[in-house]
Amino acid sequence: MAQSILGSSAVYKPEFPRSSAATSTISGSKLKFWEIEQTQLGFLSSCKINLPLRLKASREGLGLVQESKETKPNLISKSNDSFSEMRNRFLSFKKDKYLENLECYQELAQAQAPKFLVISCADSRVCPSYILGFQPGEAFVVRNVANLVPPFENGPCETNAALEFSVNDLQVENILVTGHSCCGGIRALMSMDDDDKNSSFIKNWVKVGKAAKSTTKANASNLSFDQQCKHCEKESINNSLLNLLTYPWLESRVAEGLLSLHGGYYDFVDCTYEKWTLDYQKNSQRQESVGYAIKNREFWS
Structure with missing residues (x-):
């Protein structure tokens, strides 16, 4: 499968339309709009497993x-008595x-019968259950540096082990890849030289997102480094959505309408959340060289 990149970047204005009247598609730097369809994340849909x-x-x-009544997070103090x-x-x-x-x-x-697999960053500031309100039993969560999904051909790792279990055994209905602002993993990716032979665990991991970095460098070279990093934070989410489709058993469930793939972006600077869905049906009717379509793009603020 061609590693095309979905649209997401900060170089487009508006960056993510707040109107519910448009969806977008990007291959390289090309942007098109499609009619939006109703959001169907499946929070309230019934479980299909007959147990x-x-x-x-x-x-x-x-x-x-129950919802917490606290108005201010009670953080653990920096002392020897944290436990x-x-x-x-x-x-x-x-x-x-x-x-x-x-x-x-x-x-x-x-x-357990979770409806969601959530792939989130390991960053301590972006706990998905705290931010999105998942309760016990609702979401199977895997967290790694920069919320990356490696392609199928990369071989086994803990992230695709979680994919295999949640999709094939738990039969989740939605996969949500959710990134965030000020991501240190993406910053490390953007700071790397393409020919860097460093054996650092971090660098060997974040290079999974090198396609997103390449697209960012091509489309946002006129922006500051910080802005390029923000662009890549979103581009990397979409690259991971495309990587999900390289898993044959996962793509077959998407094709059958049993599984939906979603992207999300949490900006903790101003507390906003952007959500979109991969439009697999439109993609299957188009040439891969044209790019991939997304739908149900929303901005929560």
């Missing part, structure tokens, strides 16, 4: 954990959430 426990766990999962604070948090969780919803947690102990 009573999993059905019940999925049905009741949304109410497992004391962690202990207090755990005991509060057990008393106020686990024991208050004991039946639900016991059912989840028997089986």
Whole structure:
């Protein structure tokens, strides 16, 4: 499969249209618009797995954990007593959430039926369950540096092991690759020389996103380095969505309409979130050289 890149970048104005009247497509630097379709992330869609426990766990999962009443995050202090604070948090969780919803947690102990696989960055500032409100049992989460998905031909790693389990065994209905602002992994990628032979674990990992870096350099060379990094943060998400389609068993479920692929971008500087969906049906009707279509683009602020 050609490694075309979906549209996402900061060099286009508007960067992500806030109107629900457009979708976009990019191959290299070419941008086109398609009619948008209704967003279908599947938060409230019914579980298709015919297991009573999993059905019940999925049905009741949304109410497992009550919304926190705190107005300011209670961060662990930088002291030698950090685990004391962690202990207090755990005991509060057990008393106020686990024991208050004991039946639900016991059912989840028997089986899980998440509707989402979330691939997120390991950055401590972007916990997807905290930001997007996932409750226990709703999302299977894998986190790595720069939220990258390597292509199938790269061989085994923990990220595609999570892909295999969540898609083939848990039969998730949605995969959400979610990136974020000020990503150190993407900055490392953009700072690397193309012929860098450094054996650093980080550099060997982030080079998975080299196609996104190449597109960024081609389309955003007139921007500052910081702006290029932001461009690449979004371009890399789309490169990962395309890499997902290189897994045969995953692409077959997308083709059958059993699985949807989504991109998301969290800007923690101004607390906004952008979401879009890969339009597989339109892509399958077009030449690969033209690029890939996306739909259901939204801006949450």
